[in-house]
Amino acid sequence: MIERIMGGTKTQFETKMTKGEIVLKRSLTKKMLMGLMAPVLIMSSTACSSGTSSSEKEGNASDSKNTIEIAYRDFGSANVGLKEWLDETKKELEEQNPDAKVKFLPIQASEGDFFAKLALMVKSGETAPDVVTEDTFMINSDAMAKNVEPLDDYIKDWDDWKNFNETVKQGVTASDGKLYGVPYSTDTRGLWYNVNLFKKAGLPVPWEPKSWDDIIKAAETIKEKVPGVVPFWANSGKATGEATAMQTFEMLLYGTEDELYDFESKKWVVKSKGFLDSLEFMDKIYSNKLGPELSQVLTGKAGDIVQTELMPKEKVGIVLNGNWVPGVWRENGPAPWAKGTETYKLAAMPTQNGQEPGFTSMSGGWALSIPSKADNKDLAWEFIKLATNAEHNKSYVLKQGDLTPRTDVAKDPEVTEAPGSVTTEAAKLIDYTHFRPSVDKYPAVSTKIQAAVEAVVTGSLSPKKAMEQYANEVTRVVGADNVTKK
Incomplete structure (x- = not known):
């Protein structure tokens, strides 16, 4: 562990489908999905010691019937x-x-x-904002906790709702069948690779990896042929939260023969060959010094480090990340880089051994929701309708780089043909995508995944012991009757 730390180079839709059936139906055509997103939101973040409290609200704004407050997560750049x-x-x-x-x-x-901060804010009528940005994987748990308001009465009279992708709508539908948000983004994930570094290393361009072995071999070749470059980057710590659980671990796990949750038995799969293999992949990356320094990746600023520093400086060969990455490189973005999408191309993530369907991805998204204790729900709804209309949603996806949940915006040439856009490539990955279990315990289980990954990459636990620890902790969280092994 000491050697690695000091010298190492270190959604969300509820579905009862089996793993083989989880791929989106072909009725969702490429044309509909062109320009489609959770990261958000990236799943990277900017860590800070504190957030906004009720005492910081400007002028007790919630006392005014004509004022609404919008709470959102500030990721920095x-x-x-x-x-x-x-x-x-x-x-x-x-x-x-x-x-x-x-x-x-x-x-x-x-x-x-x-x-945690948002949960405290929305529970009190004195501190609850009127609109919140909601990661769709939290919709079900927040709905069951009565933290957010069902929007069905508003939506039934909203004609524009017909322009939202039907599958994306499932991500804001809780287990009670009610709608708790209006989506403003969705996403897919894959492998970004540097064309110039690949050519220097003698690797093929375009790169089309067919298995995990192909990824490892490419990283090893970059390490050997192009010194001073991080061969492979994937979010790997607790500080990056879902970006580690979903974007790294689940991208691997859902490329195996196993899954995180068995919908048929309604149990969490706490031990499986696929789970162990996924952790062993990460162990192989870090034990062979194919990853970044731990000081870079085990911080909440990891997303900024890779997207605004390492990639523009061409200091990383392969990055496991989402379609939103070029958003930071746009002309008015935090790290303008006109040749960003010429230098880094997006490849599909292969399944473990190239087994059917050959590739895998994960999709999530963000939505605007109204807290149950909001003071001005009607004006909040007006804000949500305006923010998610075709004009503003197009503006958002062009600026942020996310995929749109709207079928009309997905067809807009300004979106599909935007300079630096990877909309077409990213939308194709929808055919292979998976979603996080829309089960209320998922957020708690996710933190255990993050801990397991970090333990492996730092060398504090072997993959097998990390899986054992994960199994024990998840069993305590969800109960022994709600877990299974495969």
């Missing part, structure tokens, strides 16, 4: 586009309603802290 989108919506709402006022409550925190 990773969500400049989101901030601009919110500002645009605020401006138009206030122009349309001269007496209305929109105030923002950005919460700068790690993922876990963000969810």
